[in-house]
Structure formats: structure tokens, C-alpha cells
Amino acid sequence: MSPDPFLNVFSGERALHDFYHPDKGPLIPLVELPERLNPYKKDGVQIYAKLMSHVPATNVKSLPALNMILRGQEKGKITDDTHTLVEYSSGSTVISMGILANIYGIQNTKAYLSNKTSPTKLDLLRFFGLDLTLFPGHGQPEPLDPNGGIFAATQDGAQEGHYNPDQYSNPENYESHMRWTGPQIFKQLPGLSVFAASIGTSGTMTGTGLYLKSVKPSVARVGVCTTPGDRVPGPRMFSLLAPVEFPWREAVDCIEEVGPFESYEKSLALCRNGLLVGPSSGLALLGLFKFLDKKKAAGELDTLRNGDGNIPCVFICCDQPFQLIGVDPYNYNVDWEITPATAHEMLASPAAPASPPAVLDLRDAADFVAGHLPGALNLPIGAHAAPNPYKDPKTMVAQFALLDARLGAGDAEFGALAGVY
Template sequence: MPSDPILNVFSGEDAIHDFYHPDKAPPIPLVELPERLNPYKKGALNMILRGREKGKITDDTHTLVEYSSGSTVISMGILANIYGIQNTKAYLSNKTSPTKLDLLRFFGLDLTLFAGHGQPEPLDPNGGIFTATQDGEQDRCYNPDQYSNPENYESHIRWTGPQIMKQLPSISIFAASIGTSGTMTGTGLYLKSVKPSVARVGVCTTPGDRVPGPRMFSLLAPVEFPWRDAVDCIEEVAPFESYEKSLELCRNGLLVGPSSGLALLGLFKFLDKKKATGELDSLRNEDGKIPCAFICCDQPFQYISEYFEKLGPSYFLPIRNSELIGVDPYNYNVDWEITPATAHEMLIAPLTPFASSSSAAPGLAILDLRDADDFAAAHIPGARNLHLGARAAANPYKHPPTMVQQFRLLDARLAAIDAEFGKSSALEGKVVLTLSYKGHVGRLAMSILRNRGMVAHCVMGGVEAWEEDGLWARSCTLGGVDEVKDLV
């Protein structure tokens, strides 16, 4: 079934084939650059927001904030730039990969990291070319050989050129980067054949550094395609400016890579030269305009690290709470968190419901993370104390330096090799209740123990909540946890 001319839908057994076939798919879109991205465009930019229409975004709106793992907030950041909103703040888990963090920063997002659940509850307050040719000659292998196969540029004679002419018949200038030269050769040859007045600009990189894809002019000599017949002039653009322009285009909604930025800047350089020599008017149509088209043939995503390397930190907002990167990386689960009342019941009731299915008789252990003097004053009999000096410490989920300090200490002390709390300790093979003042440190310890493969539960609210429930004093007067079986 062919594509629907209105819905642009492909279906049936050949749907994917049709989707990729240029004769059966809609033409590649031509997108006009807005005034702020085009120094040669005149006239007002008229942007209408649905959010503005509903009164949810006004002239005073300057910041958007969203908790998101990536896609939604990237779109939000792009739209914010388009609509003149200054800032987009992305709140996200510190467990997000460094690559994704860089991707978000690439789009100009202001990042703040949070420890704890990667997907928190809404109410959680803490919340190689030669080799390819050789390999292509092997049995059942094929190398299209984009560098010398004429079908490369012929495809642009067949499709790209005609699509441009169909959508922009008034075109005066065409620009494209030159790598294999397929795009420039095929499109340039076609456009000249149907409209001889079209100026064709081939864009190369300046000598030295590189932009992925395009070549330096000095490296075009061995290229077999008839690219010389397809260009009227060559412009050279430096890699730094190419990445810079690509970044600007991306942040304004055109998700194109460095060679696309290079093509656009080559077009601008050509126009600058024509303006300087007084020849710009010779390119105008009867209506006074100079319709131009340049090819965007790459996307930015695979080059993210190169943007950071080439452009430097001044182009990207810093990550707030960056000290959390690599800290508190383990999983959390609300099902592992229990109330003081449930904890009390575990002291006086059979432990089977809380046991790991792989443990025949796990028993129960209490890991008390309060300061030694408070532990000495009152604790559940049989509990083990791990003094952290946490009484006066801030909530680690609200204060990153505290999270860093407490996580590193707990991760070391609760490691399997630790003499007191490791594999040979009283915690091994037990269901462990982690207990702290307000529950925050206990929650962190629970995550660490779970990562070690142990069954651990934290007591929500800690000792303070246990006291508020009126159960703390009673729990502290019970027999030792090894004697629980004698109480039931």
C-alpha cells in the first residue's frame, strides 16, 4: 500500500521498503532558517505558542523546569529557545550515564542531579575504506563503495536534485559539503541541467583539524566522481566554526551535525564574497530574494564528545551537584522500605515472609547506624552498631557533600571483605533491618547491602518515627533478635 498523501502512513508487507524508497516517500523537507540564524534574512519572526495562547506561558516566563531522563526535557529545551524562554532546568537521577548527561548539556540544559531512586515516587521528598573493499569481496559480502560507485552520485541526480527543484523552483544558490562528493556531484549536475543560473557551492574543511565526512580541498584530487563539473566555486570552513554553527542549529530545533554547520557557513561565505564585490544583486530573482538551499547530511548525536572537546566548557552549562557522579549508584525499591510498625512485628513474629527465597533460615539482624553514645543509651537487643557520626549531619539526599561522605564510608564498611560487617559477620545470611535517626542513612545502607546481594530493609523515618509510633521503648525491651523465636 503506498503512502497516504495526507497522513504519510506506510502499511502492508512492503511498508518499510516503501518508507525508505524516495519515489514512494514524501520529499525531504526544506526548512527555512529563521531570522536569528540567517544574517541574510529580512522581516519579522512570528512565533505563536500554544502555551501562550492558553496563557500558561507569558512574556514573563523565563525558565522551564522538568524532571526527565532525557527526551522530554530535550524537546522542552529546544522549544524554549525557539520561543525565547531563557532557561530550561533538567532535574534527573545521578545514575544517568555520562553520555546522556553530555547529550543533555549539548542542548543547553541546566542539569541538577539527585541521589536515591532513579525513578522516584511523586511524593518522595528526596527525590575503516580499504578494508571494507577487501571484506566486501568475500563470499556473501558486498561493499557499496560509496567513494567510487557512481550509483552514489547518480542517486542524487535521480532524487535529491529533483526534490529540491520541485519544492524550491526559484533556487539561486545550492551548497553542500564535499566528502565522497556524491551529494554535491549528483545534485550539482542535476540543478545545472535544469536551471543553468544556479550557483553551486562546494564546501571543504580548512587544512588541519577535521570535520567528520567533508574533506580538505587538497584531498579531493583522487576522488573519481565528476565533482569538478558539479561546482562553480569552493569555500573552506574551519572545524571549530562548523561545530559551533551546528550547535546553534541544534539548540534551535534543527538536529544536524558538524558537516551541516560547515555547509551553511560555506554558503554564508559565498554570499559575503558576492556582497563585498557588489555581485549579490546578480543572484536575486525578480522578487528581490535570493533563494538558497544547503544540505544537512548528518546528525550530532554520534559526535557529542567532539563538541565538548572542540568547543570547550564555555559553550555548555555546568552540572550542579556534579560530586554525585559515581556516588550512590545502586538501586532502590520502595518495596524494601518498611514502617516502624512492620519492623516491630518482624521482631516478634515469624520471619519467613521477609526471608530471601534462596535462604533456608535467614534470621534477623539489626544494623543501627546511629552514633555510639545514642546506641549505648537505647537500642534493640542484639543490634550491631556502625558509628558514622551522623547525628549532626545533613540529610544526604538533600546535601550532596554529606551523601558523598556517607556513601563512601558505608560502601567501604558494608563491603563483603570488611572484617566486622562483611561475609564472615553476623549480618551474612540474615534479613537485615537498617536503622538510623531519620531513616535517610538507613535507606542508603539498605541500597548498598542490596547491591551486595543481601536481603535488607530500611525503617522509614528511622528511630524518630519509631518513637512517634510509641513502639521504640517496647522494641528495646524485647529479647535479643537471636531469641525472637522464643517469643512467638
């Protein structure tokens, strides 16, 4: 029995396949914000939330996951012999893959993810039956970093019976939004003037932005990133977009940056007004606000009006809030990393500052004695004999625990560095 998109009933052996397929059910909701949530209402601005939180898996990443599985089958990359999917993911993508893998007869899903993931979210991943492997370092590593989880997932996915969809470089990620999200939005709101979405892997922004521009060249596309050094689950700061392979630059007309506190605050307001969405939704809405503020200040709002004099805007709500409550206490900024040349300039060149930064040498004592930078402090963590912590979770946990203890304010030897750390 085929699904009825109006009755929203799915029957038969393929009912679950149809339930998860966007072409087999009703359109994903598009809901206008009331005036109390829209400070530009009196300017003729209409703001709509595209509730990707209302797809069956409750997150936007289920569309790329589905598209990558379907296309993988069509291209013969996923066969009857495929028993394991491997993916690096902050959570939503691999949860969706785990669910869809069961529906499509794939036995196992391995989740490679950052050790910065909260215990609550780890429990959620285990709830869905995922096999977890944690990696230290930045939560959004570069694909070619040999110590990172993306690289490891690519290598392990090449094993017999395994498949790594690779959401970070697979064009089927963003093509899912050219296939489904963009066409739905345009069908629901053909007068659209402005589209805004957060940028993480950039799939949603890239696919939707490219599609909307192709059918309505006048649409303004706003990509929203986190402020430098800050973290909101999912989106990236702008400096981390450089290695992203998708054509996101062609899919955005401007970039806005929003911090975590206001993102959580705005998503809380949306939740308490009936739209149960996560912090990246608040971030996307505030990025849209910043864009509209600039246009209004420049006297350019009228350039966004459509034929009926209104300015219809859409922002993406990626997920629900429940698994995202909490903030990363170990935020990390790739801009903190410095090259050897920069370090030399800071420490040894004639232009070095009068009060050079503290240098903490983590090598074993014998290596430190054999040679070290003048003024360096030695904090041995057993690195010489230990396995690579990026490959061995037990070593990673032990070394991080040691650093946490020794660099705390109460440590007699290194407590003075607590503010720097």
C-alpha cells in the same frame, strides 16, 4: 496496500521498504531560517535548510545506500546468495546499509572504519549489529592504499556471498542525489539561486549539483571543505579531494573552507533554534555565508537575484548531532607527509636549515645500529617482528599506546619532542 504520501502511513509486508523509499512518502523538509539565523535577510536572501536529517535513518547517506542496494539487485550484483555487505565508512553510510540490509534480507554488514572513530560512535555501530574492523592512519584513506580500509573492503567484498557497494567509486552513490535530492529541491524551490553542501565522498554535492545545473543553469553551487589540517566528521579538506573519482569538479562553481570550531558553534545555534543537525550542517551554512560575503563585498549580490528579486539559497543538513558530539584529538593532514626527496633536502642538502627537524627512527635497535640517519633518535616499537599494524588491530593498539606513552611530555628520554609530536 500502497503507501499514502499525504497520510504518511505505510502498511503491508513491504511497509518498511516503502518507508525508506523517497518516492513512496512525503518530500524531505525544506525549512527557511528566520532572520536571527540569516544575516543577509535584509539583502533579500532567503536561506533554506534541506533536512536530510529527517529521512528514516536520520542521515543523508541512507539515499546512496538505498540506491546502491537497489541498483545492485537490478544488475545482479546482489542476489539471494548475498549474505554480507562490506563497506568502509565513517559511520552514517554503513549504519544505513546495516538497516537496509536487514530490510532487504541480507544477513550481515561489515563496517571497516578508522581507529580514530570515537568510542561513542563505535558503540552506536555495535548497537545496529555491525561487525567492526578498525584501520589506523588517516580517517579518509585513498582507495588504492593497500594498508587502508577502502582497499581491504574492495578485496573482501569480492568473496563469494559478499558485496562491497564501494561508496567511494560507485557512481550509484552520487546518482542517488540526481534521482532524489536534486529533483526534490527543484520541485520545492524552483526559484533557487544558490546551493551549498559539504564535500566528503562528494556524492551529495556531485549528484545534487549536476542535477540542479541541468534544470537551472544559473544556479551557483558552493562546495564546502574543512580548513587544512582540521577535521569535521564527514567533510574532507580540499587536499583530500584529489583522488576522489566522482565528477565533483563539474558539480561545483566555487570551494569555500570552514574550520571545526565555528562549524560546531553554528550547528549548536541551529540545534538550539529547533533544527537538530550535526556539525557538517554548520560547516555548509558557513560556507554559504562566505560565498555571500564575497558576492556582497564585490557588489555582485544582484547577479544572484531571481525573477522576483529574491536570492533563495539551500544548504544541506546531512545528519543529526547526537552521535557526533566530540572532536578528534589526533587530527591528521595529508600535507604533513613528505617524499624522500623532500626529506633529503631538509636533512642533507646544502640548503638544509641550520636547525634540522628531529628524526625519530621507529625500527628495532639492531636495525638502527646497522645504519641510520645522522642525529636520528631511536624509539623501538617492535616493528621488525610484529605483524603489519594496518592489518592486525592488536599490533596497532599496542604500538599506538607505546607511542602515546613515550612521546608524552613526562617521558625522560623523548619528552622534549612532545611539542613536535
